[in-house]
Amino acid sequence: MQVIVSHQNVDFDGVASMVAAKKLYPEAIIAISDKLDRSVTTYMSIYKDLFSFSTYESVEWKHVSSLILVDVQAIDRTGIPSEELMDEIETIVYDHHPPFLLHTKEKVRHQIEQVGAAITLLIEHLEHRDVHLTPEEVNLFGLGLYSDTGNFTFPSTTSRDFHAASFLMKHHLDIEIVNRFVTPALTEAEQALFNQLFHSQTLHQLDGLQIVVSCHEQDRFQNGLSSLTEKLLDASSADAVITIVKMGKHVHLVCRASSTRINFQSFIKELGGGGHSQAASAMMKKSTLEEARRKVLPLIDLIVKHTVSAKEVMSYPVKTIHENDTITDAKEMMIRFGHTGFPVVNDHKELVGIISRRDVDKAIHHQYGHAPIKGYMTREIVTKQVDSTIDEVQQAMISHNVGRIPIMDDQNIAGIISRTNIISYLQRKEQEASLPNLVQRLEDTVSKEHFHLLKLIGKEADRFGVSAYLVGGFVRDLLLERPNEDLDVVIEGDGIKFANVLAASHGGSIKQHDTFGTATWTTPDDMKIDIVTCRTEYYAETAALPIVRSSNIHEDLTRRDFTINAMAMSISEHSFGKLLDEYQGIEDLKAKKIRILHPISFIEDPTRIFRAVRFAVRFGYSIEKETARLAQSAMSHLFSLSQQRLRQELTLIHKEATDLEAYYLLDTLNVWKTLFQKELPASSWQYAERVFSQSGHTVFHMLTALASPLSNWREMIQLYIMTAKERVFIEQLNELKQAPIEEVKSIGELHRYLYAVHDETLRFYLLDPTQEFHTHLDDYFKKRQEMSLYLSGDDLIKLDFKPGPHFRDYLFELEIKQLNGEISSKEEATRWVLEEKQKAEANHL
Template identity: 40%
Template sequence: MQIIISHVNTDFDALASMIAAKKLYPDAQLVLSDKQESRVQRFLNIYRDMFDFIPNARVHWEEVTEMIIVDVASLARIGTLPKDFDASKIKIIVYDHHQPTEKDVQYDEGTVERTGAAVTLLLEEIQQRDLKLSSFEASLFGLGLYTDTGNFTYANTTVRDLQMASYLLETGMSLEMVQRYSEQTLTTEQQELLNELLAHTEIHEVDGLEIAVSTHEMDSFINGLALVTTKVLGVKGTDAAIAVVKMKNTVCVVGRANSERFTLLPLLKKLGGGGHKHAGSATVKKGDKEAILQEITENLDSLLRPAVNASELMTSPVKTITPDTTIEEAGRRMYRYGHSGYPIVENGKLVGLITRRDLDKANHHGLGHAPVKAYMTTNIITIEPTTSLEEIQELVIEHNIGRLPVIADGEIVGIVTRSNIIEVLYSDVAKEKKSQTNVSAKQLAKKMSQQLPEDICKLLVTIGEAASEMKTPVYLIGGIVRDILLGKPNNDIDIVAEGNGIQLAKRMQELQGGEVLEHENFGTATWTTPSGLSIDMTSSRLEYYEQPAALPQVETSKLGDDLLRRDFTINAMAIRLNEEAFGELIDPFGGQHDLQQQKIKILHNISFIEDPTRIFRAVRFEERFGFSMDGHTEKLALESIDKMIYLTPHRIIEEMKRLFTEGRPQKVVRRLFELHVWQQFGIHEKQLKPTVDAADRLHMLHSESAQDEPNWFEYFLLPFYYNQSLYAAEKFSLTKSRRQLLEEVQELDVEEKWKEAKTPGDFHRLVSDYSDSAILFMLAVDAISSHTTALDYLEQRRHIQHFLTGADLVKLGLKPGPAFSNILRHLAIEQLDGKVTSKAQAEQWLEAYVCKQS
């Protein structure tokens, strides 16, 4: 049996060296120490399933014939070995880059040479053997290299380390992953500087983006201002951070940004510095810190990109109709898809436009059966994808038209409406160019291999190959596409086929086994792989709503329609899986751009009317990602919120549960007031502040009483309480536990006497039958003076010792009955007030109590 092992407190170089050794010795078993460096623990929390580790304690040492030791050469540092372990009886292979010592094990094979990282030694051998690396492996090996060489700044760094970094970059190493997991800790001096910068930070908002400008002055030089500035960016949560620090007679300026809308270079070049668009610095010797600070704050707008053109404004793809489509059918389609006008296309060419106003006039005269060509506008003004926003505005004003088709190579590729223009003008985007960077198929395929488990990546490739054989376009779709672009974990796989999704699922079953559950009416199937992974496979379809808040009607259609039925642009993207186009991003509504802009946008104007639960989902995504609804989307949410009354209590409560469970309750409460959600329950705006304050207290009281987080339903009840309408929450109490909490809160609210309790015993006498949650809720909403005593009571009650039982009472000749509970309750009161502290005292108290009662 071969094993691969490294030192305890495993760092990235040790982990990377183990995985590299596995490439060289594929039959060996990886043995992981039970202690890892914190950064490695964070990494393994995400990627542990990609490795086949066993813990040191589970090694059958009597079966070990060969030991490959990496990043260490001393047996004393690899963890606990059996007392009878004899290294001379097995083959030892060592790969280590440390200075040899007398305590090192005698090894049979391997390499012990001074390099910056042990993984360099193994990578050199992997390169010589021409072994293939995945992008994920290259990134992990890069983590070993970068962390053990201090990003190639440590004195032990060698040319060989840099050569291996170049090799890894060529094989797909993700520098983003390396940066994410190799984050360094601060020295004491750097931490002190960070504290000063955080205390002297001013947040500037420019075109909807936040820039943190921090300043400090010190008498000495310290290294690491770039790292400290990065920490400021993370702590403040802004889109960019600029630190201006005077060290002796030199002013050091460092900038960091995490938004594609930024480029720091123009500002830094003004100061004589440089760098990259998201990271750069400048050094001004004998500079005036205040003058430099003023110059920076006055030129923050130079960090943003200008200009917007039609390709960035337009809605695409465009739904069209033919000249022979009837007025009645055109009206149905406008309702179904939420359009207010339709381009009319014949033989691929745009021949006319028809608006809802045109349709209304024709219907008024009973001409619903007539073709649209009789009423369409043929004098059409069009624009090109490169037409600027200013030119578009002039055309709209000059000709008083509400929509401009966008034509490229003789075909309609998009349409710009007044809504598109207003959205840009009033969301302060007109001053900058939308920085949508179209990720290439190759780049996206690489991101997928880096983020998704290897078995899932292989499965997606296989699905694409099978679909290509069936001549069926197939796509990965939904939230997983969004999260791949965001670099967030998500293994919830949804597959859409522009064809028969059920047939594709059956084909995968033929190829790989597993089970298929068909849903013929919806054109969907669930394929459960042999490993137990469930994958939904659907035929692309569109859906429309017969009335607000109703369940949708579904019909098969093209991918574009399938994307159009999604809730928001960031969820309306797809990744092509067919082998001839694997990794191609389908993004007809600009979801990638909205991800970069951190915006939540609906796809069409009646989206919230059709399904008001999307308003809740919008708030949830705001909380989850730190995004915000764009102005147009929020406006439509406010206009549509009254449709919430059509939702069942079950649907409302399910959305509320997700909101309060996933988000920060105080922010959720506030946001729902802003969107007039609570107002639909008859709750008034004036209850915002007390509700938010109580939400803060509720969280604090649960923490102080060593309770779990408050149940989400407690937060939900707060606005109803302050509006004196707890009764209105009864229809949402759909479970026994929720009904109990509501009933207890209502009873405690009416009963004022318990608030006057002075001792834990007093509290027990009055509220012993009430749950901790109900009591904490009332403490949060009624800040009574004795809340500390109440918390002490709850803590003591949870740990109270039961000195006597019913059997003890029977021994005294008492007959079992309701009186038993009363006696034990009085005893608990004595215990809580500290008058009875032992079983003997309890027995004495019981005798006295019985005598007194008799």
């Protein structure tokens, strides 16, 4: 038996999600708690008979084989008698409350995603399956969607919620019904309770935030405490409101917040409740009001996120420019690093000004590119200290209308915060609740020894004052649960110095690579791990190797190729397992998309075009539309790559290919049209298909097959020859194409033309779909492979032949006669050579 349930005090989102789940699981029954949100109670008094609901008491829980949870993850929050359930029970979860897990235990199937309402997830399934909906179902789903997103004003609202609303509108959602039940007028009892809560407020100041706690006690249970708490938040100027109300035997607690610095999750977890970061609730059974207050108040500190300091957001090390450098120097640096301004310093490294892109453009417009920066820089500098809050920095930007603020450690430049840093910080803050913590995944993936080593490195990183990360492909594969042994630790600081600290503290040896800012630490247990300095890079010209500079984790991720490779996982002790995903790599992993980071990435490094194809084929992903367009636009830059680099990239693709998908994908990006200077005909693909189906094919074989039907094929393929063997292959293939095969009447005679052609070349030529081969050629190749000469040079010596060049002539003629079937035994071969010998001796006389 399948049963659908939601949480106690079920709201519209819970009721709507249960009814929607019934549409997906028609054999299931809906079991609903007798404790309903007040607005739901009013709705149910009118519409209850239109839906099939069962009470908890009417369900035989011991016979339930499958439990479907909606708008809730924990069974203990549903209020069902869990002790009556079977030990082995399938659980299916549809929820939008944190944590947003990527995987759960066996026997649990789930969809837990960051959307504004649980009904959104179920509407997406209904839309996909094209399920018929009644007007009453559409309106109920609308009530769940509008109420849980606060009419699409809550921070948790996503574009998917708007899409769900659009779907409902297409099915004639009645907005009047939504308005009637989502914001009902207060009853007399509710108004009385609200007045009590309003006059019972106590104010708590925490880290600059105002937290209101309001307590009350009454004899009977009353619905609607959630709505009243929201009204209390609106009526006050507080950043958060916590209402604690004893109703009958139990104490009910509801939390609401308006500040993003409030997060109720840890707080409410301690109280056995659940919810969002800014909306949560709990029930303390058989508790007095005073007991509840004594338990709640010491936990209030948990709800306030610490104030983020400038030091935590700033970019460092800071790229500065000297006041005597020229305007042209400043412009080149801006282009090189992609920045729109730099702090200006004097000979003593003291901050003396700021030069912006606007300042530079103005000076160049007036032909002052040669002038020193100090003549055009801004001298009135707005700065902040490292312990300033990010809110203070943001306010300074607004007040002074500046795009970057140097962050000082006393009188020294410690870092800089730009508008881009602020935007990235705000995006990260929004993402934090939805990003998974990867500790368990990491522990399951790497060896026990490596896991403990990473923990050790993270602890030392905190002690040494640097941040440590795993980055790129390793993090990607960790999320995909794919094996990856490329375990490099990236340090935000001096990687080499930190590696030496590790060796000094824990033993082992260090091998430094000063040029690259990396070091390999070999532990006393002979484990090797690379320690890498965070770096940024720029390209002096297209396809050149990048010029590298030390930097921070944000710029280190910015230099990477694709969003799915631009994620990092902290291994620092204070944030071990925390994921950093500034470019929405997780979203692209879910969408199975390969997306480039920057519009000019393919221009800076055209090999990324081949890597895009390689990753797409490896993971079964598609190349995102704009990324494909940018790749096509950058085709001309392929010619800036050396032929060796082109071959190397194509070889890497070929090694992973199990079919021609990668080759076709390269074609959609216009790679072949660019390299071969014309569109490939259908015969090219027929040839390539045949070659790929043969064992032992190489990337050079594939390139030759694609080019071969072209009129200038030899000229095109010459560019990709890397070995003498390949050169011979092409020369022999060209000879085959020109040989008068159709004119030759016998297989033996064919051998006179083709005896020197390697089997590899002949086999390749026979696959050419553009050639109408004489049947002799196919027969010749088969017989040549099977042929074993009846006589050898040693046999001729035994027959009293004197060694010499004529041996080769005799044996070659024997090969021809064997292929023609004129000689079929060793005896016949012996008789023939003796006769030929006699003829030769007679002619000599």
